Amino acid sequence: MSLGSVAVNSCTGTFTSPKLSAPFQIDRGMAVLYPRAMARELGDVGTKVVFEDERVRVWVLSLGPGERSAVHRHDVDHLLIQVKGDRIAVEPEPDTESPYRDYLAFDVIPGMVTFVPKGGIETAVNVGEAPYYEIIVELKQ
Secondary structure: OOOOOOEEEOOOOEEEOOOOOOOEEEEOOEEEEOOOOOOOOOOOOOOEEEEEOOOEEEEEEEEOOOOEOOOEEOOOOEEEEEEEOOEEEEEEOOOOOOOOOOOEEEEOOOOOEEEEOOOOEEEEEOOOOOOEEEEEEEEOO
């Protein structure tokens, strides 16, 4: 079977094709499909929870230069508040349901607040030279 036009995600090593229903990798010349919910161990969305009630959960994420977060899933909409650092990247997983499906790297703007819809499965990477800190406010309701 021809896969037609194939797109490569160089960050995750996966490929996509309009003829297949899921991302895949090439193993010994064969396309290996990723199921919708890949079997893997997911970590926390941040370094530690600093506040929680029935409406919100607040995390601090702290990453040293070159450090990576655990692969994690955002099950609820959330706000990201950049506190400190110089450059941060996000590596989405092939089965992410976030609107952000490609590798993103950008300069840190302390105080910037970004709304992010639920569904992201990703790893945060400090690609800068300074320690990175952000606050994540998960919106439970």
